[in-house]
Amino acid sequence: MNYLVTGATGGFGGYALDFLKEMVPISTIYALVRSEEKGIELKEKGFNVKIGDYADASSMKEAVQGIDRLLFVSGAPGNRQVEHRHVVEAAKEAGVSYIAYTSFAGADKATSPLVADHLFTEKLIEESGIAHTFLRNNWYLENEMPIIGAALNSGKFVYAAGNGKTGWALKREYAEVAAKAVSGTEYPSTLELSGTPVTYEVLASALKRATGKELDIVGAEDRVFVESLVANGMPQPVAEMFLSFQHDIKNNSLDVVSSDFEKALGKPLTSLEEGLKELII
Incomplete structure (x- = not known):
């Protein structure tokens, strides 16, 4: 094989x-x-x-x-x-x-x-x-590193996704299920791999706990969100692309509730706080 x-x-x-x-x-x-x-x-x-x-x-x-x-x-x-x-x-x-x-x-x-x-x-x-x-x-926690980096740099966690929720998990956790699947583990024809969907406010609070840093959590208009990323070194076109992801999340594209992920992994997902520590520290 x-x-x-x-x-x-x-x-x-x-x-x-x-x-x-x-x-x-x-x-x-x-x-x-x-x-x-x-x-x-x-x-x-x-x-x-x-x-x-x-x-x-x-x-x-x-x-x-x-x-x-x-x-x-x-x-x-x-x-x-x-x-x-x-x-x-x-x-x-x-x-x-x-x-x-x-x-x-x-x-x-x-x-x-x-x-x-x-x-x-x-x-x-x-x-x-x-x-x-x-x-x-669903969304890799790693996808948020530019927003997280800007927050740690500026002291302001700026997002534009409103109350939209995302089922974040670490890329390695998604990849472990992929490896298990291709190795021959019996899975259904579709796996909805989502962590527990939460808002950016919850993510920002987890970041504060993970780093011990005090951050202002700012639910911003589109323009302010883009300006925040550009001010922290992101090219304008890339910042606009990140804004499009915020729109998807605001429209609940990633608000998917499923128990498939932990069942497929055979263990609990890493918490947001621990995942952030893994990525930052």
């Missing part, structure tokens, strides 16, 4: 590889990278490396040859539907028996513009006939 982890040089893929090597022989694990150079470190750790790029259909056909089980980490927004089609078609042609795909929380109900690509990909996988698990990941 051979396993392929895509997005292997990213944070999620890296965590997944580390978990997977504790579950199956490392000699059976392949890591997908975009160039030989990017694969050097992974080779040194003992992983097999395959070269491929979602945008290049022929490279993906080559990369999935001989692979039985695939951890398909979603690509970056942009040309994602075309790229994801390349992956799924290559997997089907190569006889891949199982795909674990990192999707979006509550994808069939969410209103976020980010959802369309994930629903498209879920449908592709379903239509391929390949056995699968859709890992509908």
Whole structure:
């Protein structure tokens, strides 16, 4: 049985590889990278490396040859539907028996513009006939590090998501479930992986406890939110993108209540306070 982890040089893929090597022989694990150079470190750790790029259909056909089980980490927004089609078609042609795909929380109900690509990909996988698990990941706590960094720098925790709630958890926790899925753990075809949904005010309070720092918690208008990030070194276009995430959260796109995550992990999720300590200290 051979396993392929895509997005292997990213944070999620890296965590997944580390978990997977504790579950199956490392000699059976392949890591997908975009160039030989990017694969050097992974080779040194003992992983097999395959070269491929979602945008290049022929490279993906080559990369999935001989692979039985695939951890398909979603690509970056942009040309994602075309790229994801390349992956799924290559997997089907190569006889891949199982795909674990990192999707979006509550994808069939969410209103976020980010959802369309994930629903498209879920449908592709379903239509391929390949056995699968859709890992509908909520928000990584790591995604909030620019907001958290700005708060610790300025003394003001500024957010624009109103009372919208998010089911934060650590990236490594999502990746552990992904590794378990691709290793062969029996899961349903869809897992809603969400922590307990809470507001930014709750997150900010956890940050105060984790750091011992006194912070002003500021529910701000859009303009003030963007200005706060830019003042702390974020380029304007990136700050605008972060504002779009705030809008999604304000519209309850990530307010997903599910017990799937802790059941799949087989243990409680790390608390927000402990998770923040892990990321900051």
